[in-house]
Amino acid sequence: MTLRKYLISAAVAAGFTLATTGSAIAACATDDLPAEMAGPDGFPARALTMVVPYGPAGGSGQVAQAMAQAVSDLTGVSINRDHKPGGSGTVGMTAYMATPADGYTVLEHIDDAASAHALDSARPNPAEALIPLVTSQITFSQIYIRTNEDRFTDWASFVDWVKAQDGKATIANVSKEGSMERVTMKFITDATGMQIQQISFDKGAPRYGALAGGQVDALFEQPGDVRKFLDADKFKPILTILKEAPEAFADVPSLTDAGLDFEPLFRFRGFYVKADAPEERVKWLQWAFQKAYCQPSYQKYNESKFMTLIESFRDTDGSKELITSTIAQYRDVYKEMGLEVR
């Protein structure tokens, strides 16, 4: 049984491949939804609350703010953001599950919710305990080095250099047990035969500072998060963790170019409501959040974060498919890694 067999998820792979090439010419995903929709029985009669399981300054905080603004611009309904950071999203999820299922409280969450459920089925499954209103950001990862680095300059020379260091080379990432970063790094190290020490930084600034200051040799990150360093020519990507490189990174080797044969994992962020919320209210929320995705302000935000390089949009069914296949992917990988899957 190869790891590859476990990892292949046809729907996800096909979807991302098509989206990589198709997004540039497609109109916005929800243009065909009606421009207006009346809420059922006057819903919502007051402001909505959005529980965000991370702080206001990080990726989740920013996408929550951008989506809340877009929904408010579209519907005139205010959304109060309630940040409940901690425990890798667990605190916010737990707090959200304790709220009334009346449609007035929605949740922002990322793929960590899916991987947490994959590791421990007692944790809520975002595709079953919740209804995904929209997935509004899907992105890929890359490996970066300093632009002025002279020990290696591209992926091939980096791999050679790392192998020569006999396990002493370092890469900064968020290497919590079972995280997308850690799993992906396992794929890479297994495929290349290189040994590299992963240094875990849970906050972005120290992580990026570690590469910029030469404390580590490389960085694992998503392009939107390090865009300023790319624009300033401080960092450069040497590997795109996608089967095919998107146009914006055409000169950076993809997995296929580098001869790495595994299915990439993605970082995704979306918005949810409780599964037992009133159906008509859920329909209105689905319309509001999906339509807001195409608001110019939200599209502009996504573009600034490199979130348009692959198709970032999934509606409810698409999100469920994404989450379900992701859970299956992680669960198989965890078993392969010898982690205790509960």
Add this chain to the structure above:
Amino acid sequence: MDTFANFLGGTAALFGDPVGVLIFFGGVVGGMLFGAIPGVSMLTLAAILLPFTAHLKPEHGIMLFSVIYCTGVYGGAITAILFNIPGAPENAPTAFDGYPMTQKGKAGKAVGAAVMCSAIGGTISCIVMMIATAPIADWAISAFGPPEIFALVFFGLAVAASVGAKTFWKGWLSIMAGLMIAVVGLDPVGGMERYDFNMPYLLAGIHFIPTILGFFAVSEIFVQAEKKATGSYKAPKISVDFPTFRELWAHKIAVVRSIIIGFFCGILPGIGATLAAFMGYNEAVRWSKDKLEFGKGKLEGVISSETANNAATGAAMIPLLALGLPGGALTAMMVGVFQMHDMEPGPLVFINSPDLVWVVFAAMFFANLSILFVGFLETKTIINLLRIPFQFLAPMILLLATVGAYAVRGLVIDVVVMFIAGVAGYFLRRSGYSVAGIVLGLILGKIGEQTFAQAMQMLHFEFSGFLQRPIALGLLIAGFLTIGGSIYGAFFRKGPKAATMS
């Protein structure tokens, strides 16, 4: 010369625009007010204002946040001094001596010193920021990695334990208790669950703001209530006598030392003003001839803490502007303000938007100066809150602290933690343990654990790796010497064993 010309240009742009002036003064007052109310800190104000900055000019949005940062860090000192409620964690060491000064009828001197030293620390830090942002930022991130930051934290804990309680052992036990609390929740590197007892909220760990409110404010209410019940309560005398120039001049070395420490801590990404304030205070104690007087109402304690935390504000802007690396939560929100205007902080800001940078620099300079004037006016009025009888003041403080604890994350468990800390703090203080040491252990423990784990990963799990990094080695040696000195002082030197910090 270029710097001065740019500064004048930034000043002209700031005060030549009526909207900019309005926003500047709004930020000054708002930062001070929100900084002074526990729980609803400057971060709360910043989070509320963040969406609205999209409608401001970029320079106004960034300037507003930088002004709130400067005055907010100072604002928390007032309640720390008057009521033993630090407005924010970076004001906690200010309460160590500020509140005892209030009890001795010297609230005016403590508040005056906080005003003066916040302004001095912030202004000088701001000047250095204007002169040398880029080279300092590059030096900081290349010279200070996780091993060095861990060594710095170790040094800080070593100093704190030696001055924290009535005896050597109680000092260390207090620090250890703080470190134990710090390990509750997910471990910061591997994500392992620890001491959560299957309670999801504990996975996020014990938050230090409710802990600070409990150990400081709630336990103080219990102490004062006991005095009231036993008839030994004495209302603090009201005094608005500010420190004289001579008194401040006598502490010039402490000010300079705290500026250096505060600036240094501020430029390290992810460290910021809280560590600055604790380190500034610790070093003041370490170098003082009157260690025994710290914690009992020594002016130098307030001076050291408030100088250091404001010195960190200008410094924290250096990695943000030069490298795009925020040093703390508020500077991280500033990244959001930049992004709302299609900008990213970092090296290109100096090239693409020099006008914005210099308006922000000028605004921070004048915000620190304005602490002097607005701060004096503010304190002349706020000190009069002490005239409120204890039976009315105590419920108000408890209410404020409860709201503050809940406001952190909107979780009831934080209020529970605050009251548990309050009760524990009451008994620990009676037993001669140091609640300040526990809080310090908690705050530094979280940073220290994370950087230690990162350092060990970087050094391939070989302790000898520290020996090859001169700065880390120097700080570790200093820490061990401090521990050795305190052991010698506690067990071999005649006379008082250690300083008391009740």
